[in-house]
Amino acid sequence: MWLDHAGSEILERPECLRLLALGAKHQLVGRVGFVVPHPDGSTHAPIILPVNFAQVEGELVVRSGEGLKSSATDGALVAFEVDSADHVEQVAWSVLVRGLGTVWHPDRMAPEDLGRLPHPLVPRAGDRLLHIRADLVTGRRFALHGAATEPEH
Numbered sequence: 001m002w003l004d005h006a007g008s009e010i011l012e013r014p015e016c017l018r019l020l021a022l023g024a025k026h027q028l029v030g031r032v033g034f035v036v037p038h039p040d041g042s043t044h045a046p047i048i049l050p051v052n053f054a055q056v057e058g059e060l061v062v063r064s065g066e067g068l069k070s071s072a073t074d075g076a077l078v079a080f081e082v083d084s085a086d087h088v089e090q091v092a093w094s095v096l097v098r099g100l101g102t103v104w105h106p107d108r109m110a111p112e113d114l115g116r117l118p119h120p121l122v123p124r125a126g127d128r129l130l131h132i133r134a135d136l137v138t139g140r141r142f143a144l145h146g147a148a149t150e151p152e153h
Helices: 013-025 068-073
Strands: 009-011 030-037 044-051 053-056 059-064 077-086 091-104 128-132 136-143
Touching (some): 013 136, 030 059, 030 068, 059 068, 068 128, 077 128
Antiparallel strands (some): 059 128
């Protein structure tokens, strides 16, 4: 087991992929990060959006509609992060995926994979799928020392 400078366990790729699958199964909310141009085109800035996700044949899949997320991520490098904190077991984990984003229409998917698509929390699900290739996958697991067992209000 490898530990980083903060005492977090550095997770190997297979464990990261297992946690991603677990997160998708339990419908955790992840975040996708990408770069968008300023409206006047002069500069670019990062943006991070919460998303529901699924894992289909080793790739992350995020459902989206037409618009900023689809246009800015198609053919671009993107980042995806999901984490979980178990206050009963006093352990947390975080997985970061970086890779090429490709936007597809669901009709490009195999019929058996359509049932595994993410179910967004928004009222109308988009008709685009952002596939994130898992080029670089990293993760950490750590104890929640001193964390409250219930959130304070």
